[in-house]
Amino acid sequence: MKKLPDIAGVLLGLAFVTFGLNFFLKFMSTGGAPPEGSAAAMFFGAIVPTGFLTFVKVLEIVGGILVAIPKTRNIGLLVLGPIVINILAINLYVIGHGAIFKPPVIGISVLAAYLLYAGREKFLGLLNS
Template sequence: MKTATLIARVLLGLIFLLFGLNFFFPFIPMAQPKMSDAATAFSGGLFGSGYFFQYMKVLEILSGLALLVNRFTAFFLLVLLPISLNIFLFHAVLAPSGVPIGAGVILLNLFLCVAYFKYYKQVFTFEPKI
């Protein structure tokens, strides 16, 4: 289990670090597949806000680095969870050609959340005592 967790953590960290950096410094050529009108509108809205993609990519870079150096890992897995879910849902609903990528990202994130569950256990206390 330790080896699988290590591999998943490094893989997820590399994915988010590399693709986050690629947004600011395009070093991986990425051909955009034909997207539906809804997918184009959704992406256009996020880009059009003027801040959202930059904010998200900075979070991806910081989270990827944290996963790679194994610091605050449980916290950054939670930071990445809504981003991973959105990647998966975007591809599942709006751009089906990318479903395998989205499924891989969300499965890695969920696997790691389960592996690090002992750090989340106290959050699920039914009746907290102060």
């Protein structure tokens, strides 16, 4: 069972590094822009020109690398945790129409939740101060 967190960490790290690098290098299709005037278009119209999305993508790359390495996995989860929550929130509230049930969203959420559960003893130490 010790190998399962390592496999999950590599998969989650690979996903975040891939999607983070794709923002800069554009080697995969993103599925096109959201419909003009939609909540998603307005949301991305606000975060892309301000540079906020660039900042998040850099954190995705750094967090993905950290979570793939067993010794730094929990630090990577601390970086990626808010990003995973935001991915869920954006897909649920901004994009809507069942977007939260897309396989990448489910995969990333399940892998992050599993790694958080697998390292729960170390995270519980943060609460006991």
